[in-house]
Amino acid sequence: MLGTLLDFLAHWSQTILGRKAPAWRQIALRAWLMGCFLIFCLMGLAYRMVDLQVTQGPELARRAQAQQQAYLRPFIPRRSIVDRHSVANQQAELLAVDRPAYTLWAHPRLFDGREPAEIATALSPILKREASDLLQVLISGGPTAIRLERWVPVDVADQIEALYIDGLELVSERQRVYPQKEMAAEVVGYVDLDHVGQAGLEFSQQGLLERTIQPMIVPRDGYGRLLAAEVPETLMQQSSETVMQLTLDMRLQRAARSALRTQLDQFGAQRGTVIALQPSTGEILALVTEPTYDPNRYYEGYDPAIFRNWAVADLYEPGSTFKPINIAIGLELEAFRADATVYDEGRITVGGWPVQNHDYEYRGPAGWLSVTDVLKQSSNVGMVHLMERTNPRQYYQSLVNVGLGRPTGVDLPFEPRSLLKAQGQFERVAIERATTSFGQGFSLTPLGLAVLHSTLANGGYQITPHVVRGLVERDTDQLVWQPSRPERTRIFSDATTRAVRAQMRDVVDFGTGHNAYIEGYEIGGKTGTAQKANPQGGGYLLGKRITSFVAYFPAMEPEYVLLAVVDEPRGDDAYGSSVAAPIVRSVLQEIIALEGIPPRQS
Template identity: 55%
Template structure:
């Protein structure tokens, strides 16, 4: 055991930092709603490509699609528009934006009972507030880093109606008779979003799966919300052609019980995106949960099949 490579024991879901990309956009939408910078009916421009502080920012499909014009907030998430997200978060003073990110723990550890946790990393406040490119890139999930577990916690806060809880895998210490001997000390839940904001974002995540980049996550008879992510991978402080793709889902959409996240580090192929690589993983896990937990369909009419009676010959 002691001769094993220590790297084999690393749980990168709690120890490795990564830039979440577009899977962080729902969190930013929630922040903008809470700070009254937008409403769900707000319309934002999407030129396809803009410059912030001299730096170009463009949508992933800019070269094929160009700008999409005016977008509602649900459409911003459904199309995963980087440009519209920059416009949205620019409505918030950088100091207020930074304060909210800090409140969400983006400079801290999650605080679970899992070992070797790594704290999220956000740029220093002076840099964030004095350089417009920092809040601009944060608007679409780049320029800062967190662990996969931390992103699950944040999406869980939206699924929980705005209350953020500390995730745990251990309830306490039990003896051989199943009697609880010591309960794990847990942080009390704390409200980070209003119920109204959470419900609005959940509804938008449902639209992403219904008609946006998450359409391939649909499961007949059920409803789930989700967000794809395809982020450039930073190595040595610079971005190259390597990617981290991901998909995060909230299920069931009507009464969320699960947040499911798949992160794929450096997928291969030109068609490697969150929608093509990560969604199949989350969909498979969701289908397994439906079977294991016996979750009934919310739309059973989609599962009904009408069969014609077989003819009888004598």
Template identity: 50%
Template sequence: MRKSPSRSKFQNFRTANFTRQRKGTQRGLIEKPTPTSQEPIPNTRTRLLIAWGLLMAAGLGLAINLYQLQIVNGAKLTEKARKQQMVNLRPFMPRRPVIDRGNNLLAIDRPVYTVFAHPKLFDKPNEEIAQLLAPILNKDAADLVKIFESKKSGITLVPALPEELADRFMRLNLNGFEFVQKYARFYPQEDLAADIVGYVNLDRRGQAGVEYSQEKLLERSVQTVRLSRAGNGALMPDHAPEGFLHFDDLQLQLTIDSRLQRAARSALKQQMEKFGAKRGGVIVMDAADGSLLALVSQPSYDPNQYSKADISLFKNWTVADLYEPGSTFKPLNVAIALENGVIRSDDTFNDPGSIQVADRIIKNAQNKSYGRINIAQILQHSSNIGMVQIIQRLQPNIYYNWLERLGLGQTVDTDLPFEVGSRLKSQEEFISSPIEPATTSFGQGFSLTPLQLVQMHGALANGGKLVTPHVVKGLVDSKGQMHYLPNRPMPRQIFSPATTQRVVEMMETVVSEGTGKVAQIPGYRIAGKTGTAQKASASGGYQVGARITSFVGILPVEAPRYVVLALVDEPKGENAYGSTVAAPIVKAVMEALIPIEQIPPSSTVNPVPADTGN
């Protein structure tokens, strides 16, 4: 039978509607019921736009940050990184050694070790370790045991142990000890040349002597180097510039002769002990160029233990203290008078023992009178009266100008530190008061340093030139080749050679016939002059009973070259004079000087020649 079309459509409609209802029923079983007030749900496109916006904003921020880091702050950050990666290092460079003219070592940097003990780490009994260390450390074993028992760790056992002793210590292979290396200045001659060399403090800065005055020559030049540093802070030696630790082998050589220095010190100490003196000094100068061959000051100190010394000893008093030279200045006054033509070598003067100048009475030492005497005899007997009469022949203003030409009132140009200027009254005061030239004629009323007096007598020994006293010869390498010579002022001609030779020969009679006989050395012509001066008081006038004795010698008379000055301050005893205290020192020093300098004996002993005119 054929179906009806309308029925088929109805059936199809019902089937489709039923299907929709079934699907809706199934959907209702799975989904939640739709709320009454529905919220808007963003679609996929909106969400993509938001994500892209966030990514673009982040990218833009990153770009801006990169621009700030790379462009705006790039240079600063690069420099900061370099500073973090690199370290500026100034390597330790030892100071140059100091040697004498014979290449004997006077000062050197050497490695030392600070030794720390940690008893808690000992693997042997304290007593056993103490017994092993006692001979190395030069300490008592019982004392070491007490030290080990004082703390469990961190005991400073030795602050500066020399390298050779540290090597012996380390070879014992003892547990519980720590060695920290450092460098320390060492003075092998101890106090022999302390007054010249000086010392270096804990900060490695010179504080006295040439260690102070010549610090620029003693410090080796070294440049700061930049080394790479690893992330853990360790230095990277592969990046160190090649040869940056190389240093020269130059040494500071002095003009001092240690043999002569030792002889002078021994002679000085002997006389100081004999006369119970306060202090003393010896200076030996080669008048040809001003080289100081010896410069001794007593008491002295050990620069290896400078912290234990009296601080006043760090200034060499022969360079830094003033005194009135007394009769040792008389030969210079004779030279001034001869140079000005107011006296002749054979002139004579009457010495009654006293002379009145203005309202003052001037006397000789011990109130002695000598009658009619010549100029050489004035020096022989150290006549104050004769000297006053000689200087009275000079116009005061001319005399004053000559004193200034000699350097009075000025400071000696020397390479030693703490030099002070000599003192001379003002020209107005000197000229207006007749007593000033009179007292100056026999070495009082003004003051100078012992070094300056040696410089002036050097002019008598070298033909009339003022040279520069100095102790620095220069910088020399290990092969003896000189690399640096100091520039010094040209010598100034003060007196004529004829005048100085006559004065030196007059001074020879002081040794052969006068107050300096004790300085005689058989076979040698020696000139000299004694001095026994009152000590000026800080409050004015002179100290009662205090004197400074001195003797200056020149060797050899036939070819003058070497000047030796000895001073002894405040010797005790009735017989304490320049002739008894200081002259024996000069003789002992000259006896050491003769073989060192190979000075031949004098062939003849010449009399003082007559003056043939100036």
């Protein structure tokens, strides 16, 4: 190569200078040409080096890294959800869990001569599907990638593998399972096929349940194989040490659902809900709605509205169950005393609008009533007269202070803010204040009403309702994370709340709430039977009503607040006292039995 180059340079030097040129001139020219050639080569080499290092450098580095390292993303299941009981002692009830499953794919071109009918017949008893249905899927699909079944359990997958049929492929995945089925569906919710929450806590707590996973970098050898010694020990470990623990008590959840279903069936009602709260903490012990759904089979033609927890997401007018709140407001404003009396005419006119008691048609005027009597008899006229003694502006501000016009802040999704008339209209129009006094003309959620009553039950403190207790260690029950919540704020004095609780005790002992009475136990309560507002516009639906009952137990030192609401019960005797109060009584009996609470000594 070098000799050829020298011969070439000698030839060119003779051509340029001629054969008779002095030898030294030919040598000098050859040296100059050699220098030019070397400079040209060096420039080409420099260009190539710049191209490799600068232009193609990042891409080449990426390729080299890909050949030398593997990025592994370990699979970590979605967090399990359990109720309030001990996980370490295996007392907690499992509400949601990821389990291994498979998708069964068929690739007919790989059947190796076996007929689709033969394969369909072999799979039929294992998958519990008709062979004709499987055959139709096989022959109507393409030559490959036909999905025969999703969520194949491990034991079924083992049976399929034992068939040794070429062309059948089992692809591993995870399935979200809800062992309690519909029992806690309105709280837990469900995930879709992509493991994304669509309702309940699965939706609102997606970030806590679907954990962030950091990829791991593992080096490869010269053949591209992973270096076993460098694989982290944690790679194959499923990070399932912590679970999401709820405040729900599934024993009460079952009792509430059973009692609710009984009354819905008896009165042919459209829907209903039961809520049980710890008033001191805001912990939701039970929250059921009917009708409900099975989150394992959410795709089976349910009305989409059923996935919204209406106890949290729908507004309604509470009716007489709001009267104790108004009594507390009046006492706190010193508009009247707990031993005050009013004259109940049975029927009055306010701003040109008639207002009457539910029993006016057959009872007529009720006469002089104490504040306790107003609650015991659920007197609308009595409430109007009591709240007329309040300053309209102060009355309105008190309604705002107790929480009307804003959401409760519960950790479940889709909660709206409660609705209250504009302040100017409320202060100016007497009928607005009158209807508000007996629980109509404004709206809130059933949960919102239960929270307001928790304020009366706990001595006057406003609390934030919640169902998420936190994340706990599976083996130790240690609480490793807990949501931050607002501090309790006082909105009623202890004296005010004690006075109202005593009045509500008399409602159960001697008044409209007697259907919730349990011999030997002090229970405070209030019935409610409200007209149902027209969702399409103003006014109320003719003949439609919402019945409810709220209770404190024990009456004077409450540890539980319970609310039952039944929407559109049928029958002439469908009232809060006959429809909702028995539901609460049934749940209270379960609480007494579970906690072993003895009756009081007479």
